[in-house]
Amino acid sequence: MPTLSEVRKTSELVDRAYKFAEKTHRGQKRQTGESYFSHVEATAECLAGWGLDETTIAAGLLHDVIEDTPVTDDDVRKIFGQEVKRLVDGVTKLGTVKYRGDKTQADNLRKLILAMAEDLRVILIKLADRLHNMETLWALPPDKRERVAVETLEIYTPLAYRLGMQGLSGQLQDLAFPYAYPDEYKWLVENIKERYEERETYLKKLKPKVERALEENNIEVSSIDFRAKRYASLYKKLLKNNMDIDKIHDLVAFRIIVKDVESCYGTLGVIHNLWPPLPGKIKDYIATPKPNGYRSLHTTVLGPDEKIIEFQIRTEEMHYEAENGIAASWAYEESKDTKAYRKGRAARANVNEAAWVEQLRSWQKDFADPNEFIDAFKIDFLTDSIFAITPKGEVVDLPLGATPVDFAYHIHSDIGSHCAGAKVNGKIVPLDYKLESTDVVEIITQKNKKPSASWLDFVVTSNAKGHIRNALHKDSKDNLITTRKQMIELKIVVENRVGILRDVSNIISRSHVNIVTLTSAPRERDSYHVIKALCDTDNKNKILKIMLKLKGLKAVKEIDYRFA
Ligand code: MN
Numbered sequence: 001m002p003t004l005s006e007v008r009k010t011s012e013l014v015d016r017a018y019k020f021a022e023k024t025h026r027g028q029k030r031q032t033g034e035s036y037f038s039h040v041e042a043t044a045e046c047l048a049g050w051g052l053d054e055t056t057i058a059a060g061l062l063h064d065v066i067e068d069t070p071v072t073d074d075d076v077r078k079i080f081g082q083e084v085k086r087l088v089d090g091v092t093k094l095g096t097v098k099y100r101g102d103k104t105q106a107d108n109l110r111k112l113i114l115a116m117a118e119d120l121r122v123i124l125i126k127l128a129d130r131l132h133n134m135e136t137l138w139a140l141p142p143d144k145r146e147r148v149a150v151e152t153l154e155i156y157t158p159l160a161y162r163l164g165m166q167g168l169s170g171q172l173q174d175l176a177f178p179y180a181y182p183d184e185y186k187w188l189v190e191n192i193k194e195r196y197e198e199r200e201t202y203l204k205k206l207k208p209k210v211e212r213a214l215e216e217n218n219i220e221v222s223s224i225d226f227r228a229k230r231y232a233s234l235y236k237k238l239l240k241n242n243m244d245i246d247k248i249h250d251l252v253a254f255r256i257i258v259k260d261v262e263s264c265y266g267t268l269g270v271i272h273n274l275w276p277p278l279p280g281k282i283k284d285y286i287a288t289p290k291p292n293g294y295r296s297l298h299t300t301v302l303g304p305d306e307k308i309i310e311f312q313i314r315t316e317e318m319h320y321e322a323e324n325g326i327a328a329s330w331a332y333e334e335s336k337d338t339k340a341y342r343k344g345r346a347a348r349a350n351v352n353e354a355a356w357v358e359q360l361r362s363w364q365k366d367f368a369d370p371n372e373f374i375d376a377f378k379i380d381f382l383t384d385s386i387f388a389i390t391p392k393g394e395v396v397d398l399p400l401g402a403t404p405v406d407f408a409y410h411i412h413s414d415i416g417s418h419c420a421g422a423k424v425n426g427k428i429v430p431l432d433y434k435l436e437s438t439d440v441v442e443i444i445t446q447k448n449k450k451p452s453a454s455w456l457d458f459v460v461t462s463n464a465k466g467h468i469r470n471a472l473h474k475d476s477k478d479n480l481i482t483t484r485k486q487m488i489e490l491k492i493v494v495e496n497r498v499g500i501l502r503d504v505s506n507i508i509s510r511s512h513v514n515i516v517t518l519t520s521a522p523r524e525r526d527s528y529h530v531i532k533a534l535c536d537t538d539n540k541n542k543i544l545k546i547m548l549k550l551k552g553l554k555a556v557k558e559i560d561y562r563f564a
Contacts, residue, residue, distance in 0.1 A: 004045045007057055017058035017080060018044075024069040031139040039132055040064055046128040050327040056121045059087035063125055066092045090122035091129070123159070124327055127168060130156050134175040149179035153232065164292040164325020173232040181235070187548060188231050195245060199252040200226055202307060210254070213274055219266050222257040222316055229253075239544045242560075243551065249300065253310035257319050261286060264297050267313045275301035278308070286318075288438060291387050291397035294322055386437040401460045402435050408443045409464040416464060417471055420446040432458035486538040486563050487516065492550060493558040496522070496529040500555050504531055507549050513537045528557060534564060 008015040021040050028036035044060040058080060065071040066088060073092070077085035134152055137145050153176045160169035178185040203226055214221050229237075229251050241247040256267055264286060271277075281300035289295045296314040303309040314322065388396045388407055396410055404424070409416030421444040422429055435441065451471040459465055490508075494500050501520055508515055514536040523530050535543065547559045 001049050001051045004041070004048045004057070007048050007054065011054040011057070013054050013058050013080065013084075014044075014061070017061040017084070020079065021061040021065060024065050024071055028068065030136065032136045033139075034136075036064070036068070039136075042132040042135075043125070043128045046131055047125065050124070050128075050324055052121070052124065052327065055083050056087065056125065059084050059091070059121070060125050060128060062088050063091045063129060087119065087121055087125065090119065091125050094122070094126060120163075120326060123163075127156060127160055127165070131168065131172060131175075134172060137175065137179060145179045149176040152176040153180050157232075160325075162292055163327075164294060164321065165323070165327055166294070166325065167323035170230050173230055177230075177232040177235070184235055184545075184548065185231060187552070188235060192231075192234065192245065192251075195251055196228060200228070202303075203252055203254060203309065206303065206309070209274065210256070210271070213270050214256075214267060217266060217270050219263050219270065220259045221267075222259065224254065224256050227253050227255045227312065239541060243544065243548050249308040250310040253312055255312045255314075257314060257316055260315055264313045264315060268297050268299060268311075271299060271301060271311055271313075275303050275309070277301050283438070286314075288387075288389070288395065290437075291385065291395060293325060296322065386435060388435045388437070388439045388441045391440060391442050396441075398435065399460050403432050403458050403460070404429065404435065404441060404443060405431050405455050405459050406461045406464045407435060407441050408445075409459075409461065409467055411443070413467050415443055415445055416467055417451050418445040418447065418449045419451075420444050420449045431455065488535050488537060488540070488543050488561050489564040490531075490533045490535060490543065490546070490550075491560045491562070492531040492533070492556060493523065493528050494531060494553075495555040495557065496520075496527070497555055500529075500553075501531065503553055503555075504533065504550065507553075508533060508535060508546055511542060511546050511549070513542060513546065538563070 004014075004018075008018055018041075022037050025036040025040065030036055030039055040061050040063060043063060044057050047057045047060040062076060062080065062084065066073055066076065073085055073089050076088050130152060133148070137148060140148065152172055157169050157172045157176065160166075160172060207224060210224060211221070229248070234248065234251070237248055238245065258264055258267055268282075278300045281298075283296075283298040285294055285296045285298065295318045296312050298310065298312055300308060300310050385397050385399055386402065388398060388402075390396060390411070396407060398406055398410060404422030405416065405419055408419040408422070419431070422431060422433070423442040423444065424433060424435065424439050426440075451468045453468075453472055455468050456465065459468065492504060494504075501518065505515055505518055516534040516536050518531070518533050520529050520531045522528075535546075537543065543561050547561065550556050550559055
């Protein structure tokens with residue numbers, strides 16, 4: 001992809017915007033001490049690197065002139081044309097998007113989403129802007145740093161992922177995580193670093209064997225390297241696995257890039273010939289791409305010394321698209337012969353983008369209250385997702401933890417409200433069954449069936465929740481629905497010492513969780529004591545965080561939890 005200075009040579013528009021921005025921002029400084037212009041330059045450099053069109057790059061250079069200089073949007077239109085003005089306007093109107101708290105902030109995020117639905121390039125500029133702001137985050141005061149970092153992790157990182165831009169999403173995550181979660185970051189660095197190195201050494205030793213086997217089978221390889229799991233996503237995965245690092249097998253994975261699709265499947269065969277694959281772990285995202293467009297083959301095998309190894313296999317094109325996502329579909333094939341930087345849109349952009357924007361538009365119509373809208377957006381759009389498949393082969397994108405009832409409501413509210421049972425991959429499952437990617441789901445409906453209050457205990461999409469609540473409300477207006485709140489019991493095995501009970505209860509209450517009962521008793525088979533703390537919360541993530549903190553106590557040997 002071209003650099004900004006290369007684009008300036010072929011695009012008169014970009015060159016003009018560059019000089020204009022440099023002049024209008026002259027004298028302004030950022031908190032880092034650098035010139036303000038260096039920020040807009042970095043933003044535009046990033047957009048050029050994604051291979052975007054000249055209009056977007058010019059708008060990237062001008063993205064802060066309306067807000068921070070005397071230049072008006074009308075000036076921008078007169079000098080750079082209507083399209084550049086529209087993009088700059090879009091970015092300016094977004095301002096700093098904040099999502100926490102009051103209505104105006106929620107309104108801001110709503111604006112962001114609507115702007116995105118109108119022209120995705122606005123959000124691409126915003127993402128490039130955010131990337132540079134994150135790179136220079138160290139210069140801000142600590143409280144502001146944390147706020148920006150949390151916002152980046154909760155909004156921009158998943159948004160980039162959602163747009164298929166895994167490269168950017170990962171970069172933003174790496175930059176934000178240490179500021180947003182300093183304690184957790186420190187814990188990871190201290191506890192995981194060695195594991196990373198150990199894993200990499202192990203894989204490096206196996207690399208020649210993989211190379212040789214592929215060569216013997218005449219598979220042309222572009223590259224074999226190792227993908228280390230990022231701290232932020234590792235942390236998320238650890239939370240899901242009770243902070244047990246032994247359960248994380250893809251700390252470092254092999255990534256093999258080959259010439260064509262045929263070679264991908266060929267490589268898979270070669271790997272399985274070397275080491276036995278683990279059942280149920282082969283994922284064919286080439287035949288069934290993820291909803292964000294991601295394509296690859298994944299497999300997990302049992303390697304030497306009984307160690308589990310993960311492989312990702314893809315072509316160069318798939319790799320490029322996995323890193324750049326929607327930006328890749330906007331990008332232009334670079335051509336040295338072309339005198340002028342291309343002005344038109346790449347034809348294939350429309351396909352991907354249209355589907356995404358359509359989804360977004362139809363979805364956002366359902367919400368009138370901005371706060372509800374933001375919550376729903378965060379849950380239904382930005383959380384980790386899985387995808388289930390209808391019996392007809394259509395892909396349905398759902399948040400992690402979604403159940404057949406969520407699936408049913410996603411298909412149609414009528415199917416949801418008459419849902420009587422479900423089959424997953426041909427077998428009857430309970431309605432609170434947690435769906436997994438590539439599950440084929442069939443909903444069994446009954447005419448007289450009605451939504452049940454108990455469904456609220458397990459559905460995760462706001463879409464399903466809303467419909468169920470409405471139906472229950474209609475059913476009996478004065479019949480108050482009380483959802484039973486669960487509690488969580490922590491079981492902590494400790495080496496008994498003076499003050500240990502106090503230390504444990506301090507950690508729990510400092511996390512704003514009330515302890516209902518706290519008991520301690522010696523364990524029969526050894527000299528350890530077992531502390532049981534019944535906590536007044538049903539928030540598993542909160543408990544996992546507490547467990548992480550408790551693990552910091554030297555006396556703590558084992559921790560477990562259960563819903564009580
Ligand atoms: Mn900016």
